[in-house]
Amino acid sequence: MKHRKMGDRWTVNNPGGRYRVIVTKELPGERWLQILIAAHCKVDVCSSTAILGAGEIESAIGKRCDGVIGQLTEDWNGTLFRSLKSAGCKVYSNYAVGFNNVDVGAATKYGIPVGNTPGVLTQTTAEMAVALTLAAARRVVEADAFMRAGKYEGWLPKLFLGKLLSRKILGVIGTGRIGTAYAKIMVEAFKMSLIYYDIQKNRELENYITMYGEFLRTQGEEQVTCQFANSIEEVLSRADVVSLHPVLNKTTHHLINSARLGLMKKEAILINASRGPVIDETALVHHCKNNPEFRVGLDVYEDEPEMKRGLKGLRNAVIVPHIASATSWTREGMAVLAASNIAAILRGFPVWHDPQNISTFLGADPPRAAPSIVNARELKIPIYNP
Numbered sequence: 293m294k295h296r297k298m299g300d301r302w303t304v305n306n307p308g309g310r311y312r313v314i315v316t317k318e319l320p321g322e323r324w325l326q327i328l329i330a331a332h333c334k335v336d337v338c339s340s341t342a343i344l345g346a347g348e349i350e351s352a353i354g355k356r357c358d359g360v361i362g363q364l365t366e367d368w369n370g371t372l373f374r375s376l377k378s379a380g381c382k383v384y385s386n387y388a389v390g391f392n393n394v395d396v397g398a399a400t401k402y403g404i405p406v407g408n409t410p411g412v413l414t415q416t417t418a419e420m421a422v423a424l425t426l427a428a429a430r431r432v433v434e435a436d437a438f439m440r441a442g443k444y445e446g447w448l449p450k451l452f453l454g455k456l457l458s459r460k461i462l463g464v465i466g467t468g469r470i471g472t473a474y475a476k477i478m479v480e481a482f483k484m485s486l487i488y489y490d491i492q493k494n495r496e497l498e499n500y501i502t503m504y505g506e507f508l509r510t511q512g513e514e515q516v517t518c519q520f521a522n523s524i525e526e527v528l529s530r531a532d533v534v535s536l537h538p539v540l541n542k543t544t545h546h547l548i549n550s551a552r553l554g555l556m557k558k559e560a561i562l563i564n565a566s567r568g569p570v571i572d573e574t575a576l577v578h579h580c581k582n583n584p585e586f587r588v589g590l591d592v593y594e595d596e597p598e599m600k601r602g603l604k605g606l607r608n609a610v611i612v613p614h615i616a617s618a619t620s621w622t623r624e625g626m627a628v629l630a631a632s633n634i635a636a637i638l639r640g641f642p643v644w645h646d647p648q649n650i651s652t653f654l655g656a657d658p659p660r661a662a663p664s665i666v667n668a669r670e671l672k673i674p675i676y677n678p
């Protein structure tokens with residue numbers, strides 16, 4: 293594998309490759325690059341950590357670009373897909389499971405398949421939502437800062453009183469894969485009863501919790517329960533902890549606004565590891581200021597990487613920089629899936645039949661298919677069904 297520099301910020305791998313693929317950020321692991329090189333790709337990787345603007349992306353696309361691995365921080369709009377089409381692009385993959393930054397309609401119009409990276413983020417992201425819940429409930433960040441500032445002068449009965457999670461009511465809004473994984477961890481770990489809202493019932497989750505409740509009963513313990521709420525309002529007003537897991541679209545933009553925050557318990561905990569604009573962040577800052585016992589744990593922000601004024605000064609907020617999927621296993625897995633999407637389409641392979649079940653792509657003998665192409669049906673790409 294040969295490396296040479298293309299400008300200051302781009303590294304070229306396998307310069308003799310037949311296809312030109314651009315990758316707008318360095319990705320973890322080695323295997324993703326091997327997959328692309330094995331598919332005869334010349335791979336141009338941007339080494340800058342700064343978010344690329346449209347102009348920089350346009351120049352990276354240039355006159356010839358067969359494939360792209362792009363980031364959720366970039367706006368892959370109709371203009372860029374038109375440029376990709378002109379440059380002969382055959383496939384785009386987001387390095388993310390979410391693709392709200394991609395105009396899939398425009399990509400489809402130009403005949404460009406759009407890949408994403410489902411499956412490998414589920415548990416990792418759910419675990420971060422759990423971490424935020426615990427940090428918010430038990431004031432871990434505040435207490436850590438207190439210790440580092442040398443303020444600890446001895447054990448005190450009222451030092452850093454937090455909130456007990458055990459046997460409280462857990463609210464989950466959006467029970468897709470991540471919401472479901474989070475709910476299961478929280479219910480099992482803290483024996484919380486679940487109230488959830490989604491556009492449809494999640495029978496699998498309901499059965500799981502019912503069975504777990506049954507198990508607890510056989511152990512002589514109080515059962516846990518699972519209830520499907522008729523409205524978001526019902527979840528907000530009843531739960532002690534609410535975690536948000538919807539996809540971001542027009543219907544979920546500012547799903548949590550001032551009026552809905554006002555329905556929550558004064559001592560509730562709100563967690564968001566989905567997408568920032570799901571919460572009206574200005575309203576949240578206001579609510580946290582007026583309700584010091586309210587707690588929030590955030591992985592995502594409305595105007596990332598910015599935060600709304602006042603947020604970083606809140607003692608009752610735990611804030612981390614969109615790292616819910618940041619484990620080596622997940623981020624390397626995402627890179628493998630994104631590269632596999634590109635390599636498979638360039639090689640004319642079909643699309644894997646079950647994008648939720650893609651672990652086989654991480655093994656030594658991956659299928660000859662693209663793991664996940666979100667517009668496969670619209671583009672009539674054949675499905676691989678083993």
Ligand code: DGY
Nearest residue numbers: 387388389390616617
């Ligand atoms: C995604 O993949 O959509 C996540 O937000 C990345 O952490």
